Amino acid sequence: MAGFNRQRLIFGAYLLVLIAIAELIAGEFHLPAWPAFMAMIFFFVEHMDPKKAPHILVGAVFGIACILLAPPIVGALTPLLGFEAARLVFILGIVFAIVAFGEMLPLVFNNYAFMYLTVTALAMQLTHPKPYLWMAVAAVGGGLLIAGVIGIGRLVAAVHPERSSTT
Numbered sequence: 001m002a003g004f005n006r007q008r009l010i011f012g013a014y015l016l017v018l019i020a021i022a023e024l025i026a027g028e029f030h031l032p033a034w035p036a037f038m039a040m041i042f043f044f045v046e047h048m049d050p051k052k053a054p055h056i057l058v059g060a061v062f063g064i065a066c067i068l069l070a071p072p073i074v075g076a077l078t079p080l081l082g083f084e085a086a087r088l089v090f091i092l093g094i095v096f097a098i099v100a101f102g103e104m105l106p107l108v109f110n111n112y113a114f115m116y117l118t119v120t121a122l123a124m125q126l127t128h129p130k131p132y133l134w135m136a137v138a139a140v141g142g143g144l145l146i147a148g149v150i151g152i153g154r155l156v157a158a159v160h161p162e163r164s165s166t167t
Contacts, residue, residue, distance in 0.1 A: 006160060007156055007157075007160045010156050010159075010160060011152060011153065011156045014152040014155070014156065015149070015152060018145065018148045018149070018152065019037075022036065022037070022141065022144075022145060026137075026141070031133070031137055031141070032123075032130070032133065032134060032137055033137070033141070034119070034123070034134075035060060035064070035116070035134045035135075035137040035138035035141065035142060036137050036138060036140075036141030036142045036144070036145050037145070038060070038115070038116065038119065038138070038142070039056050039057060039060055039138055039141075039142025039143070039145060039146060040142065040145040040146060040149060042056045042112055042115075043056060043145075043146045043149060044149075048149060048150065048153060050146075050150055053143070053146045054107060055106060055107055055110055055112060056112050056142065056146070057138065057139050057142055057143055057146075058107045058108055059107075059108065059109075059110040059111070059112030059113040059116065060112055060113070060116045060135075060138035060139065060142060061135045061138055061139050062108045062109075062113045062116075063112065063113035063114065063115065063116025063117040063118075063120060064116050064117070064120045064131050064134050064135045064138060065131070065135060066094050066113070066117045066120075067117065067120045067121060067124060067131050068131055069090070069094075070087075070090055073086075073090050073093075074086045074087050074090050077089055077090070094117060095114065097109060098110070098111075098113055098114050116138065120134065
């Protein structure tokens with residue numbers, strides 16, 4: 001069992017401030033916070049590696065953007081296949097592209113894109129879906145949250161250098 005880690009507690013406190021500020025700003029401007037917070041969570045999953053931030057943010061925008069392709073593609077295929085089969089062909093095509101081109105263009109075709117596509121598909125069931133806004137929040141808000149996490153990590157490491165790892 002891990003022992004008490006003062007640096008981790010301080011990091012957590014600063015993180016709560018960052019989350020509160022992000023929530024207050026999102027609420028004030030009536031922005032959906034979920035795309036930005038997903039980016040932050042993926043950044044933690046990647047052990048706060050700044051090299052992964054572009055993959056997370058580009059994958060986020062690409063995954064959300066994929067949903068915009070659904071209506072024209074599914075609409076074009078529906079007369080030939082029926083709606084459910086056309087929808088399935090679209091999903092399979094996007095998943096195949098993510099898997100097939102992931103090694104050639106990992107910045108775009110990655111697991112983050114896949115997850116954002118999945119969550120966006122669920123969010124599209126809302127009364128007023130806003131995929132363009134979600135892309136902007138994922139890119140800008142997610143980038144700001146990731147930058148905030150990096151900044152908090154550096155601040156805590158500089159002020160409390162007893163340990164270099166915060167996650």
